[in-house]
Amino acid sequence: MKDAKSLSLALESIYLSFNKKSLISPDPLQFLLDYPDVEDREIVGMVASSLAYGRVSQILKSVSSVLEPMGNSPRRFLEKGNVKLWRGLFEGFKHRFSDQVDLVDLLSGMKDVIELHGSLDRAMAIALSGDKGTIRGAQGFVEMILKGGSRDRNTLLPRPEGGSACKRLMLYFRWMVRKDQVDPGGWTCLSPEDLLIPLDTHMHRISLAFGFTGRKSGDMRTVEEITGFFRTVRPDDPIRYDFALTRFGIHPDMKIEDLIEISDR
Known part of the structure; x- marks a missing residue:
């Protein structure tokens, strides 16, 4: 895993590149x-x-x-x-x-x-x-x-x-x-800082690959662990990177292997 500063910069770069309406x-x-x-x-x-x-x-x-x-x-x-x-x-x-x-x-x-x-x-x-x-x-x-x-x-x-x-x-x-x-x-009952990661198979696989969690079970404890990791990067918005990261695996033109390659640059 990259050091904290490098990882934070890499995640933000991925967000800026792939958190786009055109990729929904x-x-x-x-x-x-x-x-x-x-x-x-x-x-x-x-x-x-x-x-x-x-x-x-x-x-x-x-x-x-x-x-x-x-x-x-x-x-x-x-x-x-x-x-x-x-x-x-x-x-x-x-x-x-x-x-x-x-x-x-x-x-x-x-x-x-x-x-x-x-x-x-x-x-x-x-x-x-x-x-x-x-x-x-x-x-x-x-x-x-x-x-x-x-x-x-x-x-x-x-x-x-x-x-x-x-x-x-x-x-x-x-x-x-x-x-x-x-x-x-549109909602006001929660703030972004209160949110927990929506853990699907794509985010779980990414989190295991990058060391965000070591837990193999896709349960709420794993959700809290992964969210906790992201909270160290963005405590105000811990699930900020969810959409951009999970495009790799969901979008037909983007594979998780591509994400690993991008993050290694």
């Missing part, structure tokens, strides 16, 4: 950019992040199939809709392990939370109250949404209390809290 596609993040109103964007972000598992082509297809019936304002779609309507609209929906019930429960849960608290942002702020920290706050946020569903579990909503990396939830927080050329932001 193919990524479910691309859907959020079509919604300038944060009240719509937070709903789109929850849908897109919740479905962000499996092959990227199938993820994009599934997200599109959910967002198209919502029209220009997903917020209005939730406010005016109901479970009976959504069951008809999304009859036969399937995304890997997630089915129509999971999707309708997610929509119903978001509708209830928004009616009660005004927005998902405000609900997360309430879940964070009492200095609970990001992980416990995230658990409370998930529980709020689950209450509006028909069952107490949902494949679209990971529970942080189980110790899993909760990649999709951490990805959602990144999109909604950070604001730069890539992440659209």
